Amino acid sequence: MPDSPALSIREVRYRYGDHEAVRGVSFEVAKGEVFALLGPNGSGKTTLFRLISTLVPLQQGEIDVLGHSVRTQGAAVRGQIGVVFQAPSIDKKLTVLENLMHHGRLYGLGGSQLKQKAVGMIDRLGLSEKLKAYVETLSGGQRRRVELAQAMLHAPKMLILDEPATGLDPGARSDLWRYFAGLKEEGVTIVLTTHLLEEAERADRLGIMHRGELVALDTPTALQASLxxxxxxxxxxxxxxxxxxxxxxxxxxxxxxxxxxxxxxxxxxxxxxxxxxxxxxxxxxxxxxxPTLEDVFIARTGHQFFAEVENEPTPASH
The missing domain is CATH 3.30.70.260 (ACT domain)
Known part of the structure; x- marks a missing residue:
């Protein structure tokens, strides 16, 4: 019997008032896969990120994360995922260690076990010398690594990231993907959104979003070869x-x-x-x-990739 998918999305729709941000999207992500949702701003990918990570409630369709429904088992889903937001989610006035200690307590960790896990995760991400440094003194790449350490502290089985490479220089992006490769070897599923074509090319498989719809789904190589x-x-x-x-x-x-x-x-x-x-x-x-991924986007949509710049709405309340 085939292994159940890590992520299953079935006929998901989501509206912000009169604007339908996600239009009947369906796909699956296998366990241990690095999957990217690629699309320009306004394509619906960030709305899907919010739905998968239980930040906003489902309106139509179903999403299962590691066998748990985000509609009815939100707490179980949150316990098994690590989330990295596009906007910084760490406190700049706290040290690296203090940030992780506070975050760990939200997941029921504490005492010497929490400190041991925090120090170990910081070391794993190459920030040992920054353990007691205030976050505001770190570079953009270092801050992103702190956020990754924070998201992985409770050993989640899936890591969900919204535009993780935004604001990072090429060296920091390479470091980020080396870390992803290590997580994949451990069986962690990685789902990320991106508007960067070169980022999407590194994924095992990707879905291309356009105006709320999934217009292409395959490996980067297969999508390029399809032209x-x-x-x-x-x-x-x-x-x-x-x-x-x-x-x-x-x-x-x-x-x-x-x-x-x-x-x-x-x-x-x-x-x-x-x-x-x-x-x-x-x-x-x-x-x-x-053919490039941009050529694939153009072939499937009739538009250049960066022609659409409208931002996705943000819900007024959850």
């Missing part, structure tokens, strides 16, 4: 005219995306001379490359 061939981007003064000319003269399928003409073709380099020879007077520039 086939190469991606050509043509810049021109009249994108609609060029797109029509490509269809009529070259019998190729092309589309206009935010003012540029795009084609997906096998052996794209062989197509460039044909384009220049037949339509060179209409083309200002040609860019050729292998």
């Amino acid at each position: 086939g061939g190469d991606t050509l981007i043509l810049r021109t003064a009249d994108s609609q005219a060029l797109c029509q000319a490509i269809r009529e003269k070259l019998q190729l399928e092309a589309s206009v995306v935010d003012g540029t003409v795009r084609l997906e073709q096998p052996n794209g380099h062989e197509l460039v001379p044909r384009l220049i020879e037949g339509l060179g007077e209409q083309i200002d520039a040609v860019t050729l490359g292998k």
